[in-house]
Amino acid sequence: MGDVLAIVAKRLGLGLFTLLIISVLIFIAVELLPGDIAQAVLGQQATESTLAAKRAELGLNDPAPVRYFNWLKGAVVGDFGKSLVSSESVTDAITPRFKNTLFLALFAAVIAVPIAITLGVLVALFRNTLFDRVANVLTLTSISCPEFFLGYILILYLSVQTGWFPSIAKVSPDMSLFDRLHRTFLPALTLVLIVVAHMMRMTRAAIINLLASPYIEMARLKGTPAWKVIVKHALPNSWAPIINVVALNLAFLITGVVLVEVVFVYPGIGQLLVDSVSKRDFPIVQACCLIFAATFILLNLAADIGSILTNPRLRHPK
Amino acid sequence: MDISALSESYPIASIFVKGFALILVAIIASWIFRALLVAVLPGEGAKVMRTAPLTAAFGIMIILLYAIAGIFAPWIAPYSESEVISSAFAPADENMWLGADQLGRDLYSRVIFGARNSVGIALIATSLAFFIGAMTGLIAATKGGWIDQAMARSADVIMSIPSLIFSLLLLSIFGTSMIVLILIIAVIYAPRVFRLTRAVAGDVVVMDYIEAARLRGEGLWYLIRKEILPNSKAPLIAEFGLEFCFVFLLIAGLSFLGLGIQPPTADWGSMVRENATLISFGEVTPLIPAAAISLLTVAVNFVVDWMLYRSSGLKE
Numbered sequence: 091m092g093d094v095l096a097i098v099a100k101r102l103g104l105g106l107f108t109l110l111i112i113s114v115l116i117f118i119a120v121e122l123l124p125g126d127i128a129q130a131v132l133g134q135q136a137t138e139s140t141l142a143a144k145r146a147e148l149g150l151n152d153p154a155p156v157r158y159f160n161w162l163k164g165a166v167v168g169d170f171g172k173s174l175v176s177s178e179s180v181t182d183a184i185t186p187r188f189k190n191t192l193f194l195a196l197f198a199a200v201i202a203v204p205i206a207i208t209l210g211v212l213v214a215l216f217r218n219t220l221f222d223r224v225a226n227v228l229t230l231t232s233i234s235c236p237e238f239f240l241g242y243i244l245i246l247y248l249s250v251q252t253g254w255f256p257s258i259a260k261v262s263p264d265m266s267l268f269d270r271l272h273r274t275f276l277p278a279l280t281l282v283l284i285v286v287a288h289m290m291r292m293t294r295a296a297i298i299n300l301l302a303s304p305y306i307e308m309a310r311l312k313g314t315p316a317w318k319v320i321v322k323h324a325l326p327n328s329w330a331p332i333i334n335v336v337a338l339n340l341a342f343l344i345t346g347v348v349l350v351e352v353v354f355v356y357p358g359i360g361q362l363l364v365d366s367v368s369k370r371d372f373p374i375v376q377a378c379c380l381i382f383a384a385t386f387i388l389l390n391l392a393a394d395i396g397s398i399l400t401n402p403r404l405r406h407p408k
Numbered sequence: 409m410d411i412s413a414l415s416e417s418y419p420i421a422s423i424f425v426k427g428f429a430l431i432l433v434a435i436i437a438s439w440i441f442r443a444l445l446v447a448v449l450p451g452e453g454a455k456v457m458r459t460a461p462l463t464a465a466f467g468i469m470i471i472l473l474y475a476i477a478g479i480f481a482p483w484i485a486p487y488s489e490s491e492v493i494s495s496a497f498a499p500a501d502e503n504m505w506l507g508a509d510q511l512g513r514d515l516y517s518r519v520i521f522g523a524r525n526s527v528g529i530a531l532i533a534t535s536l537a538f539f540i541g542a543m544t545g546l547i548a549a550t551k552g553g554w555i556d557q558a559m560a561r562s563a564d565v566i567m568s569i570p571s572l573i574f575s576l577l578l579l580s581i582f583g584t585s586m587i588v589l590i591l592i593i594a595v596i597y598a599p600r601v602f603r604l605t606r607a608v609a610g611d612v613v614v615m616d617y618i619e620a621a622r623l624r625g626e627g628l629w630y631l632i633r634k635e636i637l638p639n640s641k642a643p644l645i646a647e648f649g650l651e652f653c654f655v656f657l658l659i660a661g662l663s664f665l666g667l668g669i670q671p672p673t674a675d676w677g678s679m680v681r682e683n684a685t686l687i688s689f690g691e692v693t694p695l696i697p698a699a700a701i702s703l704l705t706v707a708v709n710f711v712v713d714w715m716l717y718r719s720s721g722l723k724e
Contacts, residue, residue: 095447095570108564108565108568111565112565113568115569116554116577118580119577119581120581122581122582126518186632226713227463228711230705230706230709231702232704232720233705233709234528234653234657234702234705234709235701235702235705236657236660236661236677236697236698236701236702237661238661238664238680238681238698239680239695239698239699240699242680242684242687242694242695243695244667244696245687245688245691246687246690247423250687250690252690257688270545341570344570344573345570345571345572345573348572348573348576348665349572349661349664349665352664352665361437363573363576364576364667366580367576367577367579367580367667368580368666368667370580372580375576375577375580376577377571379569379573379574379576379577382569382570382573383568383569383573384568386568386569387568
């Protein structure tokens with residue numbers, strides 16, 4: 091068990107290191123900004139003295155490395171400074187929205203993962219049949235649609251024309267769970283449609299890869315029934331690729347969520363990011379990017395660790 | 409009961425009927441198109457097309473249509489992309505069969521011009537990303553050593569940031585001009601091409617004929633151009649198609665968010681955003697540019713799928 095812990099610790103360290111580099115990148119990117127942030131906040135009419143006061147308030151007089159470490163020190167304990175536009179604390183602005191986004195992503199994942207894996211295994215088993223071909227065409231089409239196209243189609247048919255679901259996913263903290271699920275059903279469905287397609291294709295590829303290995307052929311040749319080949323021989327070895335597929339697609343959900351939130355006016359972190367980019371509210375943009383990147387890295391890490399735990403061979407790299 | 413009344417009382421059933429009819433038309437059209445290609449193309453081309461699946465024929469047909477629309481846009485479209493000819497959101501009439509957009513411009517003409525702008529910009533960005541990625545990948549594979557390691561690690565860092573988030577961050581800093589957009593997309597997507605090229609070229613580099621060429625004293629450029637590139641062509645071309653789809657969808661998404669291609673340039677992503685209010689009145693027109701995006705992406709995906717299948721040696 092000790093070597094597993096060592097590997098997990100090593101991966102965790104690598105993930106943290108990547109995150110650190112990304113935080114430097116995010117910070118430098120804002121540094122490169124032409125002009126002065128104080129000027130951008132106060133506008134062209136600002137006098138020299140108010141500009142100087144604002145610079146002192148924002149801590150712009152320190153050299154860049156000092157400011158980076160101050161920012162990082164705050165970020166580690168969850169303090170991302172103040173918004174440039176509303177001078178509200180960035181953490182306060184982000185926290186409720188991040189919860190909403192997590193709720194939406196979780197809702198979509200709970201529906202998508204079982205469907206995708208079942209269908210993926212099925213199309214792998216029935217590969218090169220009509221069922222497989224139709225599934226291939228359908229998933230390719232679904233992958234090719236921009237998120238907003240699927241979202242608006244669902245709004246047009248399931249909301250405007252039938253009135254089954256609300257087109258605007260407005261949620262508030264005091265809503266009952268059922269109301270919340272009903273309101274967020276359409277955005278969740280949009281995400282499900284895209285993620286299921288991706289996940290199904292990747293599951294299919296992983297399983298087919300596995301079924302081509304010699305020990306499966308051996309099992310077939312010695313006369314093992316088809317279901318037993320899958321359950322006893324293929325499945326234990328397919329956990330690693332399947333965990334990978336799930337984690338990668340959950341990471342994919344994070345990007346998809348930005349566009350879907352905008353389409354359905356859902357008060358999540360993606361919408362906040364887009365708003366802040368157009369208002370050029372950098373502390374919020376920095377914080378959102380860091381959170382998205384951290385979640386992305388965390389999920390990839392989970393995929394790595396999951397496959398190491400389920401596949402003893404990976405514990406002893408050559 | 410006539411069809412419009414039927415579709416009003418059973419909206420979901422009517423989608424399936426319409427969708428089925430559309431798929432049928434698409435199947436027939438691609439079947440005819442494939443037969444046409446088999447008849448027109450010389451020797452080798454006809455042989456290849458005869459065994460092509462219908463989806464691939466459909467893809468090639470759509471890509472051709474888009475190319476024609478993009479190249480000849482000023483002659484096909486009845487109006488220019490920025491000409492105001494009517495009132496805002498005017499319904500369709502004999503002059504403009506898709507109606508007007510939010511400023512009273514002809515939506516049909518703008519969709520046609522979109523084929524030039526949206527697809528053109530995505531193509532330029534993809535080519536740039538591909539050029540950078542393939543070049544660095546080939547150099548990394550042939551040189552090896554610390555150069556290879558340094559390049560691979562920096563590619564890993566860029567790829568560990570979600571592309572949409574990264575481009576939003578960069579766009580918020582550098583502004584939203586066309587050149588900035590293309591450069592940002594190229595930087596974000598080059599690492600993906602780099603990874604693939606490095607892997608593919610890495611397999612080729614260990615071959616004996618590369619060793620022989622090295623012993624002959626050939627330079628780096630000769631090795632890349634004459635020995636490695638011709639032997640790793642197939643996966644690279646397929647990758648270009650896939651990469652184009654990603655870039656195209658990313659630009660569409662950014663434009664939809666108002667941060668990509670800027671008005672008054674006719675672009676499909678921003679057209680959806682500008683006309684989205686019509687959807688709450690049950691209008692389908694704002695979805696046409698979005699459908700145009702999906703259709704091209706589907707077409708390219710179909711063709712790439714077929715190419716990958718062919719290059720994989722027709723195994724299962």
